[in-house]
Amino acid sequence: NTPRGHRGSHNGEGMRKGTKAGEGAAREVAAYLLDHGGFAGVPATSLANLTDSVEDDGKLGSLQEYVENTAEAEEFGPSMFPCEEVHKITILDIRLANTDRNAGNILVQSDEDGKIVRLIPIDHGYALPHTLEDVCFEWEFWPQANMPYSDDVKEYVAMLDADEDIAYLRENDIELDAAPERVLRVCTALLKEAVPRNFRAADIASMLNRKMPNRKSDIEKIAAQAASTAIAEGRSERGLLVHKSPENGSFWNDLAGDEVAEKRFMSRFTKLLIDYLDNMVPEHELAAK
Incomplete structure (x- = not known):
């Protein structure tokens, strides 16, 4: 689970921003469990305790079913992939806010004539991050x-x-912290609101991905506004001082431990998201005009 071009940190952060070292095995299993009905084709995955001896307490990891394949997707041009197979992976990745989807972690299955018939997504150790800052x-x-x-x-x-x-x-x-659970809720809401409005995978990815490393994506901005509102409303109702700036680096981080704000965050986020989508024209519609 080493994203290309990234080195690990020494402060507990994983190799992608918003991820944490030691959480990869649980994320691998979560991706399999959340791929309901094998929709995207994530191979069966379970937690495993790896030991060298009887006395060794071992190390927690994940064990994934081996799947016969022709090669990795990076060995082919993307135009060769079946559209429906790609679309299934896009739904999985958006939902999990995958921070490490590249052609090297998609396996390809071909038929007897060499035609690609199936794509198999693997390596989900950097899915369900704590923040949305490094979705890719x-x-x-x-x-x-x-x-x-x-x-x-x-x-x-x-x-x-x-x-x-x-x-x-x-x-x-599989126990997630509050922030990754929030990420799953946010990204599921994004899919459920954007897909029926005929936004396409590239449109939705553009909403989630940062155009520049230090500039928040549109969805990050909406989430930050929703978090700020939820926190302010909760503090005001309790007669507490309403902070105009975040205390822990971002209003997203400030939600942690604030059960009142956490509970109302999604309703605030969904309302803002709907307003955003209703005022946005998908790229393919703009191109057609």
């Missing part, structure tokens, strides 16, 4: 990302429920 999808620039989602994809998105997903993870001993 290589497929954003593939031609399939500018094609409309099928009815099957839209139906799948319609049945997603972040609260049920979080409960399902807990039932399977």
